[in-house]
Amino acid sequence: MGDKIALITGITGQDGGYLAELLLAKGYVVHGVRRRSSSFNSGRIDHLYRDPHESGVRFFLHYGDQTDSSNLIRLVQETRPDEIYNLAAQSHVGVSFETPEYTGNADGLGTLRLLEAVRLLGRTQDCRFYQASTSELYGDIQVWPQNELTPFRPRSPYGVAKLYAYWITVNYREAWGLHASNGILFNHESPTRGETFVTRKITRAVAAIATGRQDALYLGNLDAIRDWGHARDYVEGMWRMLQQPTPDDYVLATGEENSVRGFVEAAFAEVGTRIEWKGSGVEETGLDAATGRTLVRIDPGYFRPTEVPRLIGDASKARERLGWEPKIKFKELVQEMVQSDLARIGAGRDGGHS
Ligand code: NDP
Numbered sequence: 001m002g003d004k005i006a007l008i009t010g011i012t013g014q015d016g017g018y019l020a021e022l023l024l025a026k027g028y029v030v031h032g033v034r035r036r037s038s039s040f041n042s043g044r045i046d047h048l049y050r051d052p053h054e055s056g057v058r059f060f061l062h063y064g065d066q067t068d069s070s071n072l073i074r075l076v077q078e079t080r081p082d083e084i085y086n087l088a089a090q091s092h093v094g095v096s097f098e099t100p101e102y103t104g105n106a107d108g109l110g111t112l113r114l115l116e117a118v119r120l121l122g123r124t125q126d127c128r129f130y131q132a133s134t135s136e137l138y139g140d141i142q143v144w145p146q147n148e149l150t151p152f153r154p155r156s157p158y159g160v161a162k163l164y165a166y167w168i169t170v171n172y173r174e175a176w177g178l179h180a181s182n183g184i185l186f187n188h189e190s191p192t193r194g195e196t197f198v199t200r201k202i203t204r205a206v207a208a209i210a211t212g213r214q215d216a217l218y219l220g221n222l223d224a225i226r227d228w229g230h231a232r233d234y235v236e237g238m239w240r241m242l243q244q245p246t247p248d249d250y251v252l253a254t255g256e257e258n259s260v261r262g263f264v265e266a267a268f269a270e271v272g273t274r275i276e277w278k279g280s281g282v283e284e285t286g287l288d289a290a291t292g293r294t295l296v297r298i299d300p301g302y303f304r305p306t307e308v309p310r311l312i313g314d315a316s317k318a319r320e321r322l323g324w325e326p327k328i329k330f331k332e333l334v335q336e337m338v339q340s341d342l343a344r345i346g347a348g349r350d351g352g353h354s
Protein backbone atom coordinates (compact mmCIF):
# COMPACT_ATOMS: atom_id res chain seq x y z
CA MET A 1 0.00 0.00 0.00
CA GLY A 2 1.29 3.48 -0.89
CA ASP A 3 1.43 6.48 1.39
CA LYS A 4 -1.88 7.96 2.46
CA ILE A 5 -3.20 10.91 0.48
CA ALA A 6 -4.99 13.82 2.15
CA LEU A 7 -6.95 16.62 0.54
CA ILE A 8 -7.27 19.74 2.72
CA THR A 9 -9.61 22.59 1.80
CA GLY A 10 -8.80 25.89 3.51
CA ILE A 11 -5.08 25.06 3.34
CA THR A 12 -4.09 28.74 3.58
CA GLY A 13 -5.97 29.20 6.88
CA GLN A 14 -4.70 28.82 10.44
CA ASP A 15 -5.74 25.17 10.80
CA GLY A 16 -4.77 24.30 7.23
CA GLY A 17 -1.16 25.23 7.98
CA TYR A 18 -0.95 23.24 11.23
CA LEU A 19 -2.76 20.21 9.78
CA ALA A 20 -0.58 20.10 6.66
CA GLU A 21 2.51 20.18 8.88
CA LEU A 22 1.17 17.32 11.01
CA LEU A 23 0.18 15.11 8.06
CA LEU A 24 3.45 15.67 6.19
CA ALA A 25 5.32 14.68 9.36
CA LYS A 26 3.23 11.49 9.43
CA GLY A 27 4.31 10.64 5.87
CA TYR A 28 1.16 11.68 4.01
CA VAL A 29 1.05 13.15 0.54
CA VAL A 30 -0.89 16.39 1.05
CA HIS A 31 -2.96 18.24 -1.53
CA GLY A 32 -4.21 21.65 -0.47
CA VAL A 33 -6.93 23.77 -2.03
CA ARG A 34 -6.30 27.51 -2.13
CA ARG A 35 -8.28 30.42 -3.54
CA ARG A 36 -6.87 32.74 -6.10
CA SER A 37 -6.09 36.05 -4.46
CA SER A 38 -4.71 39.31 -5.82
CA SER A 39 -2.09 39.31 -3.09
CA PHE A 40 -0.14 36.45 -1.50
CA ASN A 41 -2.31 34.38 0.87
CA SER A 42 0.07 31.49 1.47
CA GLY A 43 2.09 32.90 4.38
CA ARG A 44 1.07 30.04 6.69
CA ILE A 45 2.26 27.29 4.34
CA ASP A 46 5.22 28.84 2.54
CA HIS A 47 7.61 26.93 4.82
CA LEU A 48 6.08 23.63 3.64
CA TYR A 49 6.09 24.41 -0.06
CA ARG A 50 8.72 23.11 -2.46
CA ASP A 51 9.00 23.51 -6.19
CA PRO A 52 6.86 20.68 -7.65
CA HIS A 53 9.54 20.14 -10.29
CA GLU A 54 11.94 18.85 -7.63
CA SER A 55 11.92 15.14 -6.81
CA GLY A 56 10.27 13.74 -3.67
CA VAL A 57 7.74 16.54 -3.32
CA ARG A 58 4.79 15.52 -1.12
CA PHE A 59 2.90 18.79 -0.80
CA PHE A 60 0.82 20.15 -3.69
CA LEU A 61 -1.40 23.20 -4.05
CA HIS A 62 -4.43 23.51 -6.31
CA TYR A 63 -6.74 26.40 -7.01
CA GLY A 64 -10.34 25.91 -5.98
CA ASP A 65 -13.37 27.33 -4.26
CA GLN A 66 -16.17 25.93 -2.11
CA THR A 67 -18.71 27.64 -4.36
CA ASP A 68 -17.51 25.79 -7.49
CA SER A 69 -18.88 22.22 -7.77
CA SER A 70 -17.11 21.20 -10.95
CA ASN A 71 -13.80 22.34 -9.51
CA LEU A 72 -14.34 20.28 -6.33
CA ILE A 73 -15.33 17.20 -8.34
CA ARG A 74 -12.21 17.49 -10.49
CA LEU A 75 -9.98 17.93 -7.43
CA VAL A 76 -11.36 14.84 -5.69
CA GLN A 77 -11.03 12.90 -8.95
CA GLU A 78 -7.47 14.00 -9.69
CA THR A 79 -6.00 13.78 -6.19
CA ARG A 80 -7.77 10.50 -5.18
CA PRO A 81 -7.63 11.26 -1.45
CA ASP A 82 -7.92 8.66 1.32
CA GLU A 83 -8.89 11.45 3.71
CA ILE A 84 -10.57 14.81 3.09
CA TYR A 85 -10.37 17.57 5.68
CA ASN A 86 -12.99 20.22 4.89
CA LEU A 87 -11.60 23.29 6.62
CA ALA A 88 -12.50 25.96 4.05
CA ALA A 89 -15.05 28.51 5.23
CA GLN A 90 -15.88 32.17 5.61
CA SER A 91 -15.00 31.68 9.26
CA HIS A 92 -15.60 35.12 10.79
CA VAL A 93 -18.80 35.25 12.83
CA GLY A 94 -19.03 39.06 12.79
CA VAL A 95 -18.46 39.24 9.03
CA SER A 96 -21.18 36.62 8.45
CA PHE A 97 -23.80 39.22 9.48
CA GLU A 98 -22.61 41.36 6.57
CA THR A 99 -22.25 38.50 4.06
CA PRO A 100 -24.96 36.05 5.14
CA GLU A 101 -25.75 34.67 1.69
CA TYR A 102 -22.13 34.11 0.73
CA THR A 103 -21.43 32.52 4.12
CA GLY A 104 -24.39 30.16 3.63
CA ASN A 105 -23.13 29.28 0.18
CA ALA A 106 -19.47 28.69 1.06
CA ASP A 107 -19.88 27.17 4.54
CA GLY A 108 -23.19 25.32 4.16
CA LEU A 109 -23.59 24.38 0.51
CA GLY A 110 -19.81 24.20 0.05
CA THR A 111 -19.78 21.21 2.39
CA LEU A 112 -22.58 19.56 0.42
CA ARG A 113 -20.67 20.12 -2.85
CA LEU A 114 -17.62 18.33 -1.50
CA LEU A 115 -19.66 15.44 -0.08
CA GLU A 116 -21.49 15.13 -3.40
CA ALA A 117 -18.17 15.04 -5.24
CA VAL A 118 -17.16 12.06 -3.10
CA ARG A 119 -20.48 10.32 -3.79
CA LEU A 120 -20.62 11.06 -7.54
CA LEU A 121 -17.11 9.68 -7.95
CA GLY A 122 -18.06 6.44 -6.16
CA ARG A 123 -15.66 7.08 -3.27
CA THR A 124 -18.02 6.74 -0.29
CA GLN A 125 -16.49 3.42 0.81
CA ASP A 126 -12.82 4.30 0.54
CA CYS A 127 -12.50 7.98 1.39
CA ARG A 128 -12.87 9.45 4.89
CA PHE A 129 -14.27 12.91 5.54
CA TYR A 130 -13.66 15.44 8.32
CA GLN A 131 -16.03 18.39 8.70
CA ALA A 132 -14.87 21.51 10.56
CA SER A 133 -17.88 21.97 12.81
CA THR A 134 -17.90 24.49 15.60
CA SER A 135 -18.97 25.42 19.11
CA GLU A 136 -20.87 28.30 17.44
CA LEU A 137 -23.55 25.65 16.79
CA TYR A 138 -24.46 25.89 20.51
CA GLY A 139 -25.04 29.64 20.27
CA ASP A 140 -26.88 30.83 23.35
CA ILE A 141 -28.13 27.47 24.57
CA GLN A 142 -28.16 27.83 28.34
CA VAL A 143 -26.28 24.60 29.15
CA TRP A 144 -22.64 24.41 30.29
CA PRO A 145 -20.32 22.76 29.58
CA GLN A 146 -21.47 21.76 26.11
CA ASN A 147 -20.90 18.22 24.82
CA GLU A 148 -21.96 16.10 21.82
CA LEU A 149 -25.50 15.71 23.23
CA THR A 150 -26.14 19.40 23.92
CA PRO A 151 -28.78 20.83 21.55
CA PHE A 152 -27.75 23.45 19.01
CA ARG A 153 -29.08 27.02 18.92
CA PRO A 154 -26.85 29.03 16.55
CA ARG A 155 -26.90 32.83 16.74
CA SER A 156 -25.31 34.02 13.49
CA PRO A 157 -25.47 33.39 9.74
CA TYR A 158 -22.13 31.61 10.22
CA GLY A 159 -23.54 29.35 12.94
CA VAL A 160 -26.63 28.56 10.87
CA ALA A 161 -24.55 27.75 7.76
CA LYS A 162 -22.36 25.46 9.87
CA LEU A 163 -25.50 23.80 11.25
CA TYR A 164 -26.44 22.77 7.71
CA ALA A 165 -22.89 21.52 7.14
CA TYR A 166 -23.00 19.51 10.38
CA TRP A 167 -26.24 17.74 9.52
CA ILE A 168 -25.45 17.12 5.85
CA THR A 169 -22.24 15.44 7.02
CA VAL A 170 -24.26 13.24 9.40
CA ASN A 171 -26.70 12.52 6.57
CA TYR A 172 -23.98 11.35 4.15
CA ARG A 173 -22.69 9.08 6.91
CA GLU A 174 -26.13 7.57 7.51
CA ALA A 175 -27.46 7.52 3.93
CA TRP A 176 -24.34 6.47 2.02
CA GLY A 177 -22.16 4.83 4.63
CA LEU A 178 -19.41 7.45 4.26
CA HIS A 179 -16.80 7.52 7.04
CA ALA A 180 -17.66 11.16 7.85
CA SER A 181 -17.02 12.83 11.22
CA ASN A 182 -17.81 16.23 12.65
CA GLY A 183 -15.24 17.80 14.94
CA ILE A 184 -17.16 20.28 17.09
CA LEU A 185 -14.20 22.45 17.86
CA PHE A 186 -14.16 25.22 20.43
CA ASN A 187 -12.07 28.33 19.72
CA HIS A 188 -8.46 27.53 19.02
CA GLU A 189 -5.79 30.11 18.44
CA SER A 190 -2.09 30.41 17.69
CA PRO A 191 0.48 32.93 16.48
CA THR A 192 -0.95 32.44 12.97
CA ARG A 193 -4.56 33.09 13.99
CA GLY A 194 -6.34 35.49 11.60
CA GLU A 195 -5.67 39.10 12.64
CA THR A 196 -9.35 40.05 13.03
CA PHE A 197 -10.28 37.36 15.58
CA VAL A 198 -10.28 38.81 19.06
CA THR A 199 -7.27 36.97 20.52
CA ARG A 200 -4.90 37.88 17.72
CA LYS A 201 -6.29 41.39 17.50
CA ILE A 202 -5.42 41.78 21.19
CA THR A 203 -1.94 40.26 21.02
CA ARG A 204 -1.02 42.33 17.97
CA ALA A 205 -2.23 45.49 19.67
CA VAL A 206 -0.36 44.67 22.89
CA ALA A 207 2.85 44.24 20.90
CA ALA A 208 2.22 47.47 18.95
CA ILE A 209 1.33 49.48 22.08
CA ALA A 210 4.32 48.13 24.02
CA THR A 211 6.65 49.25 21.23
CA GLY A 212 5.06 52.69 20.83
CA ARG A 213 3.39 51.96 17.47
CA GLN A 214 -0.25 52.18 18.56
CA ASP A 215 -2.09 54.27 21.16
CA ALA A 216 -5.11 52.19 22.09
CA LEU A 217 -7.04 49.02 21.31
CA TYR A 218 -10.73 49.19 20.36
CA LEU A 219 -12.89 46.17 21.20
CA GLY A 220 -16.56 45.14 21.39
CA ASN A 221 -18.07 42.87 24.05
CA LEU A 222 -15.49 42.36 26.82
CA ASP A 223 -17.76 40.00 28.75
CA ALA A 224 -17.96 37.23 26.14
CA ILE A 225 -16.59 33.98 27.55
CA ARG A 226 -14.75 31.45 25.41
CA ASP A 227 -12.88 28.17 25.81
CA TRP A 228 -9.58 28.98 24.07
CA GLY A 229 -7.14 26.22 23.11
CA HIS A 230 -4.16 25.95 20.76
CA ALA A 231 -4.62 25.06 17.07
CA ARG A 232 -1.66 22.66 17.16
CA ASP A 233 -3.49 20.44 19.68
CA TYR A 234 -6.78 20.60 17.77
CA VAL A 235 -5.47 19.46 14.36
CA GLU A 236 -4.14 16.35 16.11
CA GLY A 237 -7.72 15.65 17.24
CA MET A 238 -9.02 16.05 13.67
CA TRP A 239 -6.57 13.43 12.44
CA ARG A 240 -7.42 11.04 15.29
CA MET A 241 -11.13 11.20 14.38
CA LEU A 242 -10.39 9.89 10.88
CA GLN A 243 -8.23 7.03 12.23
CA GLN A 244 -11.15 5.46 14.15
CA PRO A 245 -12.76 2.30 12.76
CA THR A 246 -16.15 4.02 12.77
CA PRO A 247 -17.04 7.66 12.14
CA ASP A 248 -18.57 9.82 14.88
CA ASP A 249 -18.87 13.40 16.14
CA TYR A 250 -16.55 14.77 18.81
CA VAL A 251 -16.15 17.94 20.87
CA LEU A 252 -12.60 19.26 21.19
CA ALA A 253 -12.19 21.81 23.98
CA THR A 254 -10.03 22.59 27.02
CA GLY A 255 -12.87 22.98 29.53
CA GLU A 256 -11.30 26.22 30.80
CA GLU A 257 -13.26 29.45 30.47
CA ASN A 258 -11.92 33.00 30.14
CA SER A 259 -13.54 36.28 29.17
CA VAL A 260 -12.31 38.67 26.50
CA ARG A 261 -11.52 41.01 29.41
CA GLY A 262 -9.39 38.25 30.98
CA PHE A 263 -7.57 37.71 27.70
CA VAL A 264 -6.77 41.44 27.52
CA GLU A 265 -5.41 41.38 31.08
CA ALA A 266 -3.29 38.27 30.44
CA ALA A 267 -1.88 39.67 27.18
CA PHE A 268 -0.90 43.03 28.70
CA ALA A 269 0.58 41.23 31.72
CA GLU A 270 2.95 39.55 29.27
CA VAL A 271 4.57 42.97 28.58
CA GLY A 272 4.49 43.96 32.26
CA THR A 273 1.37 46.15 32.11
CA ARG A 274 -1.43 45.77 34.63
CA ILE A 275 -4.84 46.84 33.34
CA GLU A 276 -7.32 48.63 35.58
CA TRP A 277 -10.93 48.93 34.36
CA LYS A 278 -12.97 52.11 34.75
CA GLY A 279 -16.56 53.01 33.83
CA SER A 280 -19.13 50.65 32.35
CA GLY A 281 -20.91 49.74 29.11
CA VAL A 282 -19.60 51.51 26.02
CA GLU A 283 -17.90 54.06 28.31
CA GLU A 284 -15.68 51.42 29.89
CA THR A 285 -11.94 51.89 29.45
CA GLY A 286 -8.86 49.89 30.34
CA LEU A 287 -6.06 51.94 31.89
CA ASP A 288 -2.41 51.22 32.47
CA ALA A 289 -2.51 50.92 36.28
CA ALA A 290 0.97 52.43 36.58
CA THR A 291 0.56 55.51 34.36
CA GLY A 292 -3.21 56.01 34.09
CA ARG A 293 -2.94 56.01 30.28
CA THR A 294 -6.00 54.67 28.44
CA LEU A 295 -5.07 51.55 26.51
CA VAL A 296 -8.44 49.87 25.83
CA ARG A 297 -11.64 51.50 24.59
CA ILE A 298 -15.02 50.20 23.44
CA ASP A 299 -16.20 50.61 19.86
CA PRO A 300 -19.91 49.63 19.65
CA GLY A 301 -19.29 48.77 15.97
CA TYR A 302 -17.66 45.53 17.15
CA PHE A 303 -20.77 44.33 18.97
CA ARG A 304 -22.68 41.63 17.09
CA PRO A 305 -26.42 41.89 16.41
CA THR A 306 -26.82 38.59 18.28
CA GLU A 307 -23.98 37.50 20.55
CA VAL A 308 -22.88 34.12 21.89
CA PRO A 309 -22.21 34.97 25.51
CA ARG A 310 -20.54 31.88 26.96
CA LEU A 311 -19.05 28.73 25.49
CA ILE A 312 -17.25 26.03 27.50
CA GLY A 313 -16.70 22.56 26.12
CA ASP A 314 -16.63 19.09 27.64
CA ALA A 315 -14.22 16.96 25.61
CA SER A 316 -14.61 13.77 27.70
CA LYS A 317 -15.69 11.70 24.70
CA ALA A 318 -12.60 12.70 22.69
CA ARG A 319 -10.43 11.99 25.73
CA GLU A 320 -11.91 8.53 26.26
CA ARG A 321 -12.30 7.36 22.65
CA LEU A 322 -9.51 9.22 20.84
CA GLY A 323 -7.03 9.52 23.70
CA TRP A 324 -7.00 13.23 22.87
CA GLU A 325 -5.89 15.79 25.45
CA PRO A 326 -5.08 19.47 24.87
CA LYS A 327 -1.47 20.03 25.96
CA ILE A 328 -1.19 23.81 25.74
CA LYS A 329 -2.85 25.82 28.51
CA PHE A 330 -4.37 29.33 28.29
CA LYS A 331 -1.43 31.17 29.88
CA GLU A 332 1.07 29.48 27.58
CA LEU A 333 -1.10 30.25 24.54
CA VAL A 334 -1.32 33.95 25.37
CA GLN A 335 2.41 34.05 26.04
CA GLU A 336 3.28 32.42 22.71
CA MET A 337 0.97 34.76 20.78
CA VAL A 338 2.25 37.97 22.39
CA GLN A 339 5.90 36.95 22.04
CA SER A 340 5.35 36.04 18.40
CA ASP A 341 3.72 39.40 17.65
CA LEU A 342 6.57 41.23 19.39
CA ALA A 343 9.06 39.24 17.30
CA ARG A 344 7.18 40.11 14.09
CA ILE A 345 7.44 43.80 14.88
CA GLY A 346 11.14 43.35 15.58
CA ALA A 347 11.54 41.63 12.22
CA GLY A 348 9.43 44.27 10.42
CA ARG A 349 6.83 41.71 9.37
CA ASP A 350 3.72 43.37 10.77
CA GLY A 351 1.19 45.28 8.68
CA GLY A 352 -2.54 45.72 8.03
CA HIS A 353 -5.34 46.67 10.36
CA SER A 354 -8.11 44.89 12.32
P1 NDP B 1 -9.36 30.60 8.65
O1 NDP B 1 -10.31 31.70 8.44
O2 NDP B 1 -7.99 30.89 9.16
O3 NDP B 1 -9.18 29.79 7.26
C1 NDP B 1 -10.25 29.56 6.42
C2 NDP B 1 -9.74 28.98 5.12
O4 NDP B 1 -10.84 28.80 4.22
C3 NDP B 1 -8.74 29.87 4.38
O5 NDP B 1 -7.79 29.05 3.73
C4 NDP B 1 -9.60 30.58 3.37
O6 NDP B 1 -8.90 31.04 2.23
C5 NDP B 1 -10.52 29.42 2.98
N1 NDP B 1 -11.75 29.84 2.32
C6 NDP B 1 -12.65 30.78 2.70
N2 NDP B 1 -13.67 30.85 1.85
C7 NDP B 1 -13.41 29.94 0.87
C8 NDP B 1 -14.07 29.54 -0.31
N3 NDP B 1 -15.22 30.10 -0.69
N4 NDP B 1 -13.52 28.57 -1.08
C9 NDP B 1 -12.35 28.00 -0.73
N5 NDP B 1 -11.66 28.34 0.38
C10 NDP B 1 -12.19 29.30 1.17
O7 NDP B 1 -10.06 29.53 9.59
P2 NDP B 1 -9.41 28.50 10.64
O8 NDP B 1 -8.23 27.87 10.05
O9 NDP B 1 -9.34 29.16 11.96
O10 NDP B 1 -10.60 27.42 10.75
C11 NDP B 1 -10.66 26.30 9.88
C12 NDP B 1 -12.09 25.79 9.82
O11 NDP B 1 -12.52 25.41 11.12
C13 NDP B 1 -13.11 26.80 9.32
O12 NDP B 1 -14.10 26.07 8.61
C14 NDP B 1 -13.72 27.37 10.60
O13 NDP B 1 -15.02 27.84 10.35
C15 NDP B 1 -13.69 26.15 11.49
N6 NDP B 1 -13.57 26.37 12.91
C16 NDP B 1 -12.55 27.15 13.40
C17 NDP B 1 -12.38 27.31 14.75
C18 NDP B 1 -11.29 28.15 15.31
O14 NDP B 1 -11.39 28.49 16.50
N7 NDP B 1 -10.25 28.47 14.57
C19 NDP B 1 -13.28 26.62 15.71
C20 NDP B 1 -14.29 25.79 15.07
C21 NDP B 1 -14.40 25.68 13.72
P3 NDP B 1 -8.15 32.49 2.24
O15 NDP B 1 -6.87 32.28 3.00
O16 NDP B 1 -7.96 32.75 0.81
O17 NDP B 1 -9.08 33.45 2.93
Ligand code: GDR
Pocket: 091, 092, 093, 094, 133, 134, 135, 136, 185, 186, 187, 188, 196, 197, 198, 199, 201, 218, 219, 220, 221, 222, 224, 225, 226, 260, 302, 303, 304, 307, 308
Ligand atom coordinates in the same frame (compact mmCIF):
# COMPACT_ATOMS: atom_id res chain seq x y z
P1 GDR C 1 -15.72 33.68 17.58
O1 GDR C 1 -14.28 34.39 17.61
O2 GDR C 1 -16.79 34.59 17.21
O3 GDR C 1 -15.84 32.96 18.90
O4 GDR C 1 -15.53 32.64 16.38
P2 GDR C 1 -13.87 35.92 17.71
O5 GDR C 1 -12.45 35.91 18.17
O6 GDR C 1 -14.20 36.67 16.49
O7 GDR C 1 -14.82 36.48 18.90
C1 GDR C 1 -14.78 35.96 20.20
C2 GDR C 1 -15.60 36.84 21.13
O8 GDR C 1 -14.93 38.10 21.28
C3 GDR C 1 -15.89 39.14 21.16
N1 GDR C 1 -15.21 40.38 20.75
C4 GDR C 1 -14.62 40.61 19.57
N2 GDR C 1 -14.43 39.79 18.50
C5 GDR C 1 -13.74 40.29 17.44
N3 GDR C 1 -13.50 39.49 16.38
N4 GDR C 1 -13.26 41.57 17.42
C6 GDR C 1 -13.45 42.44 18.48
O9 GDR C 1 -13.02 43.58 18.45
C7 GDR C 1 -14.15 41.92 19.61
N5 GDR C 1 -14.48 42.45 20.82
C8 GDR C 1 -15.13 41.51 21.49
C9 GDR C 1 -16.89 38.61 20.14
O10 GDR C 1 -18.11 39.34 20.20
C10 GDR C 1 -16.99 37.16 20.58
O11 GDR C 1 -17.92 37.03 21.62
C11 GDR C 1 -14.33 31.87 16.25
C12 GDR C 1 -14.12 31.60 14.74
O12 GDR C 1 -12.86 31.01 14.58
C13 GDR C 1 -15.18 30.68 14.20
O13 GDR C 1 -14.85 30.31 12.86
C14 GDR C 1 -15.23 29.43 15.08
O14 GDR C 1 -16.24 28.57 14.61
C15 GDR C 1 -15.49 29.81 16.53
O15 GDR C 1 -14.43 30.66 16.96
C16 GDR C 1 -15.47 28.59 17.45
